[in-house]
Amino acid sequence: MISFDKVNKFYGDFQVLKDINLTINKGEVVVVIGPSGSGKSTLLRCINHLEKITDGTLNVNGLSVADKKTDINKLRRNIGMVFQHFYLYPHKTVLENIMLAPRKVLGQSEKEAKELAMYYLDKVGISDKADAFPSQLSGGQQQRVAIARGLVMKPEIMLFDEPTSALDPEMIGEVLDVMKALAKEGMTMVVVTHEMGFAKEVADRIVFMDEGQILEEAVPAEFYENPREERARMFLSRILNH
Amino acid sequence: MDFLAPFIEVLTPDNMKFLLEGFWVTLKVAAISIVLSFIIGGLIGILRYAKIPVVSQLLAVVVETIRNLPLLLIIFFTYFALPEVGIDMEIITAAIVALTIFESAMLSEIIRSGLNSIHKGQIEAGRSSGLNYIQTLRYIVMPQALRRMVPPLVSQFISLLKDTSLAVVIALPDLLHNAQILYAQNGSNVIPIFIIVALMYFIVNYALSLIAKRLELKQA
Numbered sequence A: 001m002i003s004f005d006k007v008n009k010f011y012g013d014f015q016v017l018k019d020i021n022l023t024i025n026k027g028e029v030v031v032v033i034g035p036s037g038s039g040k041s042t043l044l045r046c047i048n049h050l051e052k053i054t055d056g057t058l059n060v061n062g063l064s065v066a067d068k069k070t071d072i073n074k075l076r077r078n079i080g081m082v083f084q085h086f087y088l089y090p091h092k093t094v095l096e097n098i099m100l101a102p103r104k105v106l107g108q109s110e111k112e113a114k115e116l117a118m119y120y121l122d123k124v125g126i127s128d129k130a131d132a133f134p135s136q137l138s139g140g141q142q143q144r145v146a147i148a149r150g151l152v153m154k155p156e157i158m159l160f161d162e163p164t165s166a167l168d169p170e171m172i173g174e175v176l177d178v179m180k181a182l183a184k185e186g187m188t189m190v191v192v193t194h195e196m197g198f199a200k201e202v203a204d205r206i207v208f209m210d211e212g213q214i215l216e217e218a219v220p221a222e223f224y225e226n227p228r229e230e231r232a233r234m235f236l237s238r239i240l241n242h
Numbered sequence B: 001m002d003f004l005a006p007f008i009e010v011l012t013p014d015n016m017k018f019l020l021e022g023f024w025v026t027l028k029v030a031a032i033s034i035v036l037s038f039i040i041g042g043l044i045g046i047l048r049y050a051k052i053p054v055v056s057q058l059l060a061v062v063v064e065t066i067r068n069l070p071l072l073l074i075i076f077f078t079y080f081a082l083p084e085v086g087i088d089m090e091i092i093t094a095a096i097v098a099l100t101i102f103e104s105a106m107l108s109e110i111i112r113s114g115l116n117s118i119h120k121g122q123i124e125a126g127r128s129s130g131l132n133y134i135q136t137l138r139y140i141v142m143p144q145a146l147r148r149m150v151p152p153l154v155s156q157f158i159s160l161l162k163d164t165s166l167a168v169v170i171a172l173p174d175l176l177h178n179a180q181i182l183y184a185q186n187g188s189n190v191i192p193i194f195i196i197v198a199l200m201y202f203i204v205n206y207a208l209s210l211i212a213k214r215l216e217l218k219q220a
Helices: A040-047 A071-077 A094-104 A110-123 A139-151 A170-185 A198-204 A222-226 A231-241 B005-010 B013-049 B055-067 B070-083 B090-116 B119-126 B134-170 B174-186 B187-219
Strands: A002-011 A015-026 A029-033 A057-062 A079-082 A157-161 A190-194 A205-210 A213-218
Touching: A002 B134, A015 A040, A015 A198, A029 A040, A029 A198, A029 B187, A040 A110, A040 A157, A040 A170, A040 A190, A071 A079, A071 A198, A071 B070, A079 A139, A079 B119, A094 A139, A094 B134, A139 A157, A139 A170, A139 B187, A157 A198, A157 A205, A170 A198, A190 A198, A190 B055, A190 B119, A205 A222, A205 A231, A213 A222, A222 B174, B013 B090, B013 B174, B013 B187, B055 B090, B070 B090, B070 B134, B119 B134, B134 B187
Parallel strands: A029 A190, A029 A205, A079 A157, A157 A190
Antiparallel strands: A002 A015, A002 A057, A205 A213
């Protein structure tokens, strides 16, 4: 479903991604971890072309992302994205936030979009906030709205870029619960996160990155108990012993 | 009562009618210039924000040039220099054209910086949901930017209304121009006339800023 083949990315002279080879299959949940600046967010953002790859091949849903002939807007319809800082539209209500893309991109009727939006709001557990503005919600609620906003397009892939890093600790659980439920339904997910509990419980695979490279790929149990790479071991000991 | 006497003397129906005629010209020229410069300035602001190669750079040069010239010079240029190259305009048209050129440049900067103030993440959220660039601008960036722009826009509109008085130099029959004619007839009237003129400008401009405050509160 997603395949990186010898992908490199540069910012000027600085190489952010180095020879990335990674395949993610339909229904898989892949958690990407690594120290900050290791390129994990960049990797994620290449998938929906928020970042351009410099060379190599990146195929998503059978489309070559870097190919100029690829209709990027069409590709993006099928990929939901959740950001660390939510980025809800502050001038729109919760319902309007969720309805915008279905209305304008898919051309759904007001009624159809509203029903669908309410369905997903219910799914993330905040249908009572439909008419609230984002500023009236807690961080956890905002992030759940952002997830509903992604899901309403019925994407085949969901990308999560540190979805709980900006949240107060007591709100992390509610967001992770929504994500776990999603994973159990078979959604293909790529998640950049440090939440080890989540990774252990739902990830099919852990991808460990450092300095723009994928250093290790393993199933969670194996990775957390016995990382092969020295740098992965150091990283884990640092996040475990803080 | 001595204080009021000069006012009573000046405030004859004829004089008031004459001043209000001038004020009507002021308001008309300002209103037309505001509408035109908002459209043109808006377009320039958006084109510069969108960083279209060549077009954006060209517009930057034009805007910076105009912004750094005195409005008075632009008014002179429009009325006295353009006829030399065959573009001859009536006084009122020349005033509107000069004000529109100058204010479009000023407004385009307000609009461009307003658009720039919207966080990149908003655009990424829109684009990643499948909206194209124009849809993202229209439904996500512009509405948010417009709210932030209201205070500087209104203050620029107020400036424009006041700046119409500069067109007395090409004899635009506006409020200040008509006031000059009145006190030229009787020099002792100069103070009451200026006070009346000041009041007229003040009432309209203050009303504008009150409306702007209202709009801001509504959005907060």
